[in-house]
Amino acid sequence: MSDDAVKIPKALDGVGSWLDDRFHGARGVKVLMRKVFPDHWTFMLGEIALWSFVILLLTGTFLALFFVPSTQDVVYHGSYTKLNGITMSQAYASTLNISFDVRGGLLIRQIHHWAANMFMVAIMAHMLRVFFTGAYRKPREVNWLIGIVLFTLGMLEGLFGYSLPDDQLSGAGLRIFEGVLQGIPIVGTYLAFFLFGGEFPGNAIVPRMYIIHVFLIPGLILALITAHLFIMFWQKHTQMPGLGNTEKNVTGQPFWPYFLLKGQAWFFFIFGLLAVLSTFAQINPVWLYGPYTPLAISSASQPDWYMGILEGALRIMPAWEINFLGHTLTLSVLIPFAVPLGIIFTGAALWPFFEQWATGDRREHHINDRPRNAPARTGTGVAAICFYGILWAEGANDVLADRFDVPLYTITWIARIAVFVVPIGAYFVTKRICIGLQRSDEHMLTHGLEIGIIKQLPDGGFVEEERPLTPAEQAVVGAKKVPVALPAPGEPDENGVPAPASRGVMGWARGVANRAFTETALPVDGHGNGHGGNGHEALGEPEHAAVGAGEPAESGEHDGEEH
């Protein structure tokens, strides 16, 4: 500490000593206080999810004090007089009670619902950030997988949450959920009967969803968030490329006091935004929907946004049902339920391992990629966004048809075609844009940055002035890891025989995938030590093992550029 160090108050000192006598914590907590948190705006996305979850726990606990998870019928006589005399479940009546008879109840209910949406938005944005910057790479694959599980759990938690009030809209959602369960081969009917305690709707589903919603899934989410944060802490953060950032360090500001202040500010901002939304933007006005009855439905019934992809997938699917050995296989339910989310989640889960397989890169990565420098990955990510987005928008096709005055079936047909065509197109367009950006980067590195001043030469010609990049800019623009090309399938290696790994169908597939990764990442020219020139002869499969975890083979590029 510097000269003007704060003198620790005696009371605090005493408490600290008392605790340290018992827990030996001084050294550990000191390390904790110096924990470095890199500073980049995208690193706040995951934090939004964390704080949203904290707010969900706080508001959910309040709601649980008043909510009655029961489908027992009651005749309503309360403050929402339009429903007086109507028979409804206690769940619905107690939700009305929270909204109109408990001071602050409506506010907390709306904050809870907005926070749930925010939680899922933040997880998705955080996952996209992690994907596009390659932050899931070794050694962070496990945390990536935990994130996918968290997103899935969040979907289920949200579905059960907004189904609890037993209003008309949520009942329709449950009916769809039950119908989808029935569509699962072999076990589907049993699953539906066991979850609902018999036929739909029954009386069991609300209390069962309640215990799952307030205990089981939140407990799992809490445990996984804890693991997620612990792993992040243990492995240390990734960092963006920048001056002084290497694979062997992590730079940023220490936890105490910077991150504590910033984290506190961010918590207040997120909570504040949710409070503003809940004050001015009504969400889920269940009193307008009425209690659930199985034969009523309102048009434009939409689930919360994160279930929109399932809704859209159900809507986009053409009728298809087959008889399989005397059993009904209802593919028009099964495919929308399993395939799109299966592609997204399974694809995301396998991606880090696929990338390792395709590039042969088993090194640790602590400096994030700029998305442009990994066009195969960035293109795939954009394709996935398009795939997800089209299905998601199709989930509101009736609203779109109404708003834009387009026939409903036309929208569905456009989506049916677009869901296949657009992601493929998006991949190639994105790849092109990435390559263009890489060329522009290379131009900046070799010629400098155009500064917008046009000079007229004595002979009448015009040139644009350029200035060389600053070291800080160079560190960002020049930070690029070019994956190594594997030998082409069947091509002899230095021993004159094709590498075993390049043979057969898998070898061919790996070659194709490898080229997608390597050919789009342009080597950094003009520095003589890029990988472009020496890839083939130097780096076959066996050599990858030699490029071990600790050896920052890519750092050579930095050296060349830093002055």
Next chain:
Amino acid sequence: MSEIEEPAGPRRVIGTPSTAPRAVDTQEKPSEPPLISDPPDKAHASRAERVVAALFVLAFVAGCGFIAAYIALEVGVGNIPPGANPVVAAFRSNLALGLALSVVLLALGTGSIIWVRHLTPNIEIAEQRHDLRSSDADRAAFKSEFADGAAISQVTKRPLMRRTLLLATAPLALAPLVLLRDLGPLPGTSLRYTVWRKGLRAVTLGGLDKLRPSDFQPGSMITVIPEGYQDDPNALAKAGVILIKLEPGQLNFPDRYNGSTLIASMNWSIDNSLVAYSKICTHVGCPVALYEQTTHHILCPCHQSTFDATNGAWVIFGPAARPLPQLPLMVDSDGYLAAASDFPQPVGPSFWERG
């Protein structure tokens, strides 16, 4: 290691450029540089402090306002003055509480961020990463320790004990699943049948009125339920029916069979113009509630499966794979509409055992 970084100024410059030295990252030992506790520009910092303090005072005032609004703005019948609108009272309370809470939180957030951005010196430090992989010696030590423990426990040497232990735990692992058995009854054939039976009258959903064929005008559609089941959601969830009256001669469907079972017939309609279809969509079970008079299309609002009412509720668009089952109709001895039997095939979403 060639990556020795240069000492550089702070990356983000706020206000006047900071001359605060950046912690130099040395290779020999983890860096433990002293932190500098004062911002470079004292006057700027003092101004910032006043802004932060003002925001915190604002948060205090708004927080008091929250408590005041809680006490002052009552909600709920019985608490608010007689004759006052309880919905308006709830919304007013929501507005006041929400506004106060928003101001508290945003003022705290803004104050905190001005604090950290303008009052704390902008310092970056570097932390060394350590190899995640344990050293070979540590790994070997771990392995031998583990193997020693296994040897001491005898687990490797006594297969009988090991295998019987696995045997003993297998039923225990299954027990939780077994315990879940009573969550619900087995489906049996319950999904195949509804409460409709011969002679059971159809009554309107809202008023529970009995219906005569002469009550219908061409183009009309109405939801009916079996008489006496209005308070049984489980029965209604399967037995809801839409009655559609068409112009004479519009019905054009032939008798249809599933295998040898007659599943739809012109003869089940009344006067060749009044037909009854299940209201439960054959896709995932939403009520098919929309009827377009001019095209005779029945539309499910959930996923837009569209059925042709004149043609045995044949699917003409959307994900539903089967027509809506038709309920055979008759007129009973008192002249009221009634079912001639249950549906000839299961209603609602498909299921594996449906066949």
